[in-house]
Amino acid sequence: MKKIGLIPLRKNSKGIPGKNKKKMLGRPLFSWVLTEAAFSDLDEVFVFTDDTEIISYIEKEYYWNSKIKVLLRSDENATDTASTESVLLEFAKQVDTDFDVLCLLQATSPMTTRHNINAVLNKIEKESFDSALTVVKTHRFTWNTDGTPQNYDVFNRPRRQDFVGLLVENGAVYATTNAAFLKSKNRVSGSIALVEMEEASYTEIDNNADWEIVEKLLASRLQKNKSHQKIDYLVLDVDGVFTDGCVYYGAEGELMKKFDMRDGMGLEILRQYQVEVVIMTSENSELVEQRMKKLQIDNCFLGVKDKYAFLTQFLNHRKASFAQVAYVGDDVNDLANICSVGWSFCPANGTEIVKRHADYVLTNASAEGAIREVCEIIVRNNNRYE
Template structure:
């Protein structure tokens, strides 16, 4: 049996045009819920159902290995189309096992995290409930139009700390089995359980006014936790990061590499902000030595393979009197895995190996190696914390 996350993102939003790929906290909106689902270990597949080519291109650019795109029928992507209609369309096309767990995730809930999804799945797996939905505990007082109170006695008004509150659906996720969804034609059915999320996750991005509030909440509670770390050392790989990983040879057989000048300026800006810099690579060439000298890096370690990169980084940390948690590193290949898994801030180019992209908490940059990926890392991450 599988656990599948399903995120519908149509292109025809009227309130906010193409809102699902509108920038939210520096990334397209849909990135955040995809990231949450992809980083949830108990989710096997993440399906993005869209009718829009540009959305598909953006989703594919994220590079999450669990994620695939389903091109939904345009008849189920209209203003009047229900979410259930595209769910049932997909289930009919895919023919899944009826016992598979199916999680509807809403792209308009960017404050959703992998921990929230894992908690909901854990609750569902206990089989005490047939389906699960996410809610927040609201301690607000609600009234009917006729003036009748819904959830409290106005003549015995409770203090907030004594008020039990009421569970409010926040639209972040819904869990059911494929079979029960097909039978009921609804995301929820049977005995329904509630998985509580933090109160600040009550916001959904349906209108322009929601956007600013949600970004403030994201930056306050979630955005990115890695940036709260104190970074004292920046390390970069060479091939696949500072270069495009291509192998070029002159007519005389000399090996050539293509570097990006924007990365050179990034190293200068990083140094000017007081960080030490280093290059650690499995290569061992005079060419790399010359490039490192031009970049004025503080440390150059060449020929580091099979765990040698982590050892080199730890040696630098000892010399600088810092810990590995004070290190930011960009790598792209399997020999970077150990070091990327240990540093305070880990990042990779968009064309890194899937195993690298799947490292928990790694920052997936939008540029490929050799295209100024270090400059992007400086501008989008380091400059905001230095």
């Protein structure tokens, strides 16, 4: 059974301009559901958009996952008035309805996980429903416009623990069989199954206040899911971690970066304890590449914008988990990893937002022994597992 995912994105957004590309915990909003879809049971994941900037970003950033593809969406189906169903029909035509199950994923639902996606797919594949969608349970009391209650007796108000509540669509995941979709031309039809998601996933992102709420909920969930194991991988940003964050330029471009020799010795000591060092930076710097060769660090990844997705892929390939990782970062593009790994660190001169989310704010600044300090902490931590 061929299962494909569709993430429709529009270039323009009135509520929050450029919403799909705006950074949530340092990552473009759409990348949260895209990464989860990439590691779900879907066979292919299509981003369907009229935004050529997003298309270029995806082609560059997600080359490591062959499941992820992009298609150009027509202008007429990227307007404020275009329905989601019209987008689904256009997409189905472009792929010649070459699927058994079509799964619609909304980029504005960053709380969606691969487990939610798989649960919806299983309703169709294993339980033989025609379609399925995600919902949340709400214990709110609802009313009609004429002043009559919809779901409870005002003279017998139930306690929350005794109230069944209501199931409400959260707009995150929908799936349908090919046959049901072609017959109804609707995202759900026939026998419909429901999959419950956490209530936090119900918050819609319509304005900046909503954005702040969802970002805090997402960070909180990542941090609550943290677990600690023996550290097997130390993942390091470069600028603001290895270096002081300054770059010296001349007529020929980048000339110098400042590194601390004590950091290099710390990494050499750390390798003696079988901890693998990984470099992950958004910049493409020849100076950095040369320095890492000098330090004999083989896992040096340059030009990585979506560090969370890349680290997820790296660990998946190694059959390892975030719990085995220590991460050092200093700025917003490190936030998702800072919130997710077993132990996260921020140099003393890192940005305030990273300091608020890191497990440990170092006493040393970047390029002044911060990495050496991390190495010593990891060695002490790992000794507890001996």
